[in-house]
Amino acid sequence: MSLFSTIRHWFTEAPHFNGTIIATERIGSRIQKVTVGLPNTVSGPFNLGSYVVPYTWGCVPRAYSVAKTDARSFTLLVSFSGGGTGARFFRDAPVGTATKFYGPFDDFPYRYGTGRPKVFFATSTGVAPFRMMVDEAVKEGLPATLYLGSPKEGDISLRDEFERISQDYPLFTFVPVLSKADPSWSGATGYVTDFITKNPTTMRKSDIYICGVPPMTMGVLGALEKVQVPKKQIFVQKFG
């Protein structure tokens, strides 16, 4: 976040609260799954596609998408592969750590009622907003596919949950795509963008949701443009 955003948060009435880490778990080599308890003054669940801005180390704001939310808590997926300030805070913060959070802000809603299949593209922690959106696609009875790019098998976030949904609901397809797969991996390899040119017709008739770091979102948008997916069917949350 820019210096301007930081100052704006300090001097405006943006909603904020003190959250306390109630669970923290390492996923693979580069992701921390962090669950934050809400104070009594705030109640969830937050809207789908929301993000929050914790002041890490008490003064450094960083935005994180909400992967799960209920009445008393919410869960974030924090990538620490970049080794930055926010990443190191959540990688090392123990249960019981209290932090000020601004938000929730919701600028990435799920679009109900279009009747179109849903295709979700994410890399690494970009999958966060899609955990609950997949549930909504299931509730709407629509076909849905999640392409999730990760370096290695151990880095696939929320794998058990997505596999369970795909078993219970055959219209949901979970496609983990590994860029640095070990020889034992029998699933998809390469990059999530590869699947756009392989399935142009499906892309054109679907609502497409993209979430991740700018190089990934720009790559997916470029590939969608090449296969002529209408812009009104494309929704993006860019991590930066």
Ligand SMILES: Cc1cc2nc3c(=O)[nH]c(=O)nc-3n(C[C@H](O)[C@H](O)[C@H](O)COP(=O)(O)OP(=O)(O)OC[C@H]3O[C@@H](n4cnc5c(N)ncnc54)[C@H](O)[C@@H]3O)c2cc1C
């Ligand atoms: C709306 C929104 C939602 C976001 N949601 C999430 C989320 O759910 N999970 C999440 O991990 N991040 C998310 N981000 C990005 C997050 O706010 C931070 O920018 C990012 O985690 C890096 O902050 P840092 O302090 O750890 O590293 P910085 O000190 O800012 O950067 C250190 C290095 O990390 C690299 N880097 C930046 N972003 C990422 C990233 N996401 N993954 C790996 N390397 C990175 C940078 O290129 C740089 O080289 C979101 C950003 C926005 C704007």
